[in-house]
Amino acid sequence: MITKRSKQLYRKACSVIPGGVNSPVRAFKAVGGDPLFISHARGSKIYDVDGNAYIDYVLSWGPLILGHAHPRVVKALKDAVQKGTSYGAPTELEVRLARMVLDLYPSMDKVRMVNSGTEATMSAIRVARGFTGRNKVIKFEGCYHGHADGLLVKAGSGATTFGVPDSPGVPEDYARNTITLPYNDLDAVKTVIEKNWKDIACVILEPVVGNIGCVLPKKRFLSGLRRLTKKYGIVLIFDEVMTGFRVSLGGAQAYYGIKPDMTCLGKVIGGGLPVGAYGGRAEIMKMVAPEGPVYQAGTLSGNPLAMTAGLITLKILSRKGTYERLLSKAEALEEGLRDASRRAGIKTRFYRAGTMFCTYFTEKEVVDYTTAKRADTDRFARFFRGLLERGVYIAPSQFEAGFISLAHTDRDIERTVGAAYEAMRAL
Numbered sequence: 001m002i003t004k005r006s007k008q009l010y011r012k013a014c015s016v017i018p019g020g021v022n023s024p025v026r027a028f029k030a031v032g033g034d035p036l037f038i039s040h041a042r043g044s045k046i047y048d049v050d051g052n053a054y055i056d057y058v059l060s061w062g063p064l065i066l067g068h069a070h071p072r073v074v075k076a077l078k079d080a081v082q083k084g085t086s087y088g089a090p091t092e093l094e095v096r097l098a099r100m101v102l103d104l105y106p107s108m109d110k111v112r113m114v115n116s117g118t119e120a121t122m123s124a125i126r127v128a129r130g131f132t133g134r135n136k137v138i139k140f141e142g143c144y145h146g147h148a149d150g151l152l153v154k155a156g157s158g159a160t161t162f163g164v165p166d167s168p169g170v171p172e173d174y175a176r177n178t179i180t181l182p183y184n185d186l187d188a189v190k191t192v193i194e195k196n197w198k199d200i201a202c203v204i205l206e207p208v209v210g211n212i213g214c215v216l217p218k219k220r221f222l223s224g225l226r227r228l229t230k231k232y233g234i235v236l237i238f239d240e241v242m243t244g245f246r247v248s249l250g251g252a253q254a255y256y257g258i259k260p261d262m263t264c265l266g267k268v269i270g271g272g273l274p275v276g277a278y279g280g281r282a283e284i285m286k287m288v289a290p291e292g293p294v295y296q297a298g299t300l301s302g303n304p305l306a307m308t309a310g311l312i313t314l315k316i317l318s319r320k321g322t323y324e325r326l327l328s329k330a331e332a333l334e335e336g337l338r339d340a341s342r343r344a345g346i347k348t349r350f351y352r353a354g355t356m357f358c359t360y361f362t363e364k365e366v367v368d369y370t371t372a373k374r375a376d377t378d379r380f381a382r383f384f385r386g387l388l389e390r391g392v393y394i395a396p397s398q399f400e401a402g403f404i405s406l407a408h409t410d411r412d413i414e415r416t417v418g419a420a421y422e423a424m425r426a427l
Contacts, residue, residue: 001052001388001389002050002052003034003036003048003050003052004050005037005048005049005050006034006035006036006037006048006049006050007034009037009049010034010035010037020035021035025395025396025397025400026396028396030377030381030396030397030398030399031380031381031384031385031396031397032381032385033385035396036048036052036054036393037049040069041056041068041069042067042068042069043067043068043069043407044056044067044068044405044407044408044409044412045068046068046393052391053391054388054391054392054393055391055392055393055408055412055415055416056068056393057392057393057394057395057402057403057404057416058393058394058395058402058403059403059404059405060272061267061395061400061403062210062242062246062267062268062356062401062403063266063267063268063270063271063272064271064272064403064405065245065246065268065313065317065326065355065403065405065406066271066313066316066317066405066406066407067405067406067407067408068407070312070313070316070407072312072316073271073272073309073312073313076308076309076311076312077305077308077309079308080304080305080308081305083304084304085303085304085305086299086300086303086304086305087304088299090302091302091304091307093302093304093307093308093311094113094302094307096307096311097113097269097307097310097311097314098110098111098113100311100314100315100318101265101269101277101279101314102279104245104249104250104314104318105244105250105251105253105254105263105265105279106259107253107259107260107261107263107280107281108262108263108279108280108281109279109280109281109282109285110279110280110282110285111265111277111278111279111285112277112278112279112285112288112296112301113275113276113277113301113302113307114275114276114277114278114296114298114301115274115275115276115298115300115301115303116146116266116274116275116276117145117146117239117241117242117264117266117267117276118145118146118147118148118276119146119276119298120146120239120241120264120265120266120276120277120278121145121146121148121151121204121237121239121241121264121278122146122148122150122151123278123296124202124204124237124262124264124278124280125137125148125150125151125201125202125204125237126294126296127262127278127280127284127285127287127288127294127296128201128202128235128237128261128262128284129201129202130287130292130293130294131201131235131283131284131287131294132201132202132233132234132235134198134199134200134201134234135177135199135201136177136178136179136196136199136200136201137150137151137177137178137179137200137201137202137203137204138178138179138180138181138189138192138193138200138202138203138204138234139151139178139179139180139181139203139204139205140180140181140182140183140205140206140209140369141180141181141182141183141368141369141370142183142209142211142212142215142368142369142372143183143204143205143206143209143211143239144206144211145204145206145239145264146241149169149170149171149174149175150170150174150175150177150178151178151204152170152175179192179196179200182368182369182370183205183209183215183367183368183369184215184217184218184221184367184368185368186218186220186221186224186225186228189203189224189225189228190224190228193228193229193232193234197232197233197234200232200234201234201235202234202235202236202237202262203225203229203234203235203236203237204237204239205225205237205238205239206238206239206240206242206243207222207238207239207240207243207247207251207252207253207256207258208242208243208247208252208353208356210242210243210356210400210401211242211399211400211401212369212372212373212399213351213358213360213366213372213375213398213399213400213401214351214352214353214356214357214358214401214402215351215366215367215368215372216351216353217256218367222252222256222258223256223257223258226258226259226260229261235261235262235280235284236260236261236262237260237261237262237263237264237280238251238252238253238258238260238262238263238264239264240252240253240263240264240265241264241265241266241267241276242266242267242356242401243353243354243356244263244265244266244267244268244269245267245268245269245314245317246267246268246353246354246355246356246403247353247354247355247356248323248354249317249318249323251263251265252353255353255354260280261280261281261284262278262279262280262281262284263278263279263280264276264277264278265277265278265279268310268313268314268317269310269313269314270306270309270310271306271308271309271310271311271312271313272309272313273303273305273306273309273310274300274303274306275303275306275310316406322406325406326355326404326405326406327354327355329355329404329406329408329413330352330354330355330357330404332410332413333357333404333408333413333416333417334350334352334357336413336414336416336417336420337350337359337416337417337420338350339417340417340418340420340421340424341359341420341424343421344421344424344425344427346361346424346427347361347362347363348360348361348362349362349363349364349365349366351366355403355404355405356401356402356403357401357402357403357404358400358401358402360372360375360380360398361375361376361377361379361380361383361398362374362375362376372399373399375398377398379427380398381398382423382426382427383420383423383424383427384396386419386422386423386424386426386427387419387420387423390418390419390422390423391415391419392415392416392419392420
């Protein structure tokens with residue numbers, strides 16, 4: 001596989017962009033080698049600047065659930081861009097997409113459109129603080145909620161950590177209001193809430209953790225969080241930026257039957273364009289300006305292009321039988337990859353939630369950040385490169401989820417399983 005042009009572009013990029021990339025994981029630091037530079041994509045495949053084709057399971061980190069350059073999305077965007085790219089004023093498109101989202105996520109009475117998942121989570125937390133009059137936030141180790149200062153906080157050696165910044169540039173005075181707990185440990189949550197509930201504004205989590213691979217909630221973990229937060233008047237926020245429309249059409253909350261107070265969305269609702277959204281119960285969302293005192297604004301929020309792509313994407317997904325077809329593809333991929341590892345004699349743990357998945361190179365069950373980090377990252381890196389050489393593109397990190405789309409064919413899945421078997425045998 002020749003990647004000469006990608007290597008040249010990466011060297012040029014490093015001279016003008018920090019690390020040569022505009023988002024860290026793209027740099028291939030976790031798997032070795034230089035990143036691929038992509039020239040175009042269509043359907044289930046991406047093509048690099050050297051002309052190599054790859055079956056894509058990154059899908060722009062989740063949004064492209066219909067596949068790349070879906071004809072209906074492309075046509076709608078062409079029509080929309082001729083009318084203007086942004087107005088800084090309300091449009092009917094915003095109302096239509098908001099209505100569609102609320103119909104699919106009935107836990108929300110109102111929703112505010114923003115430009116990214118980071119904006120959605122930081123805004124939701126601000127609103128929760130304004131609503132409760134409390135300052136502290138509980139998050140879970142391994143759950144990523146964007147790069148806002150108060151959320152870049154890691155856990156220490158004990159069960160909880162108060163205010164340990166996970167990145168230089170995050171003030172300790174700011175981070176001290178974040179409490180980090182182990183995911184799937186309801187007892188730890190109960191202990192902290194019972195002791196500190198008067199100070200805790202919200203609990204925020206990825207209901208299925210997609211930023212350390214794909215970690216599923218234990219039975220009764222989510223329902224236990226719901227009971228505790230309701231008992232103590234704490235706002236429960238589901239960050240479904242990744243899991244929304246991925247775990248099920250109604251997200252993880254519909255799949256697990258939990259009704260959070262607030263929900264954050266992104267990725268799929270923009271159909272591949274920059275977007276985010278947060279919403280919740282009417283009494284909470286009344287706090288948002290201009291209706292209430294909690295200020296949040298955005299020049300490009302509700303951008304007509306993102307709204308257009310989102311509307312078409314959700315319309316297609318909502319058609320009868322469409323999501324079932326999508327799930328059948330995910331199930332076939334899961335079965336094939338499990339079989340490939342068995343035949344190759346490689347011990348792995350495979351997890352799937354709807355249309356997102358991860359294969360960990362470990363014999364141990366993965367239930368949280370600590371157990372995920374025990375996976376063999378060197379073996380994953382060799383597996384990643386083995387797949388890449390065979391024309392299959394997965395996330396360049398053991399700790400990122402993979403995704404499947406409607407565009408993936410039976411042949412794509414067969415080729416992927418074959419490539420995975422060969423790559424595992426080579427380990």
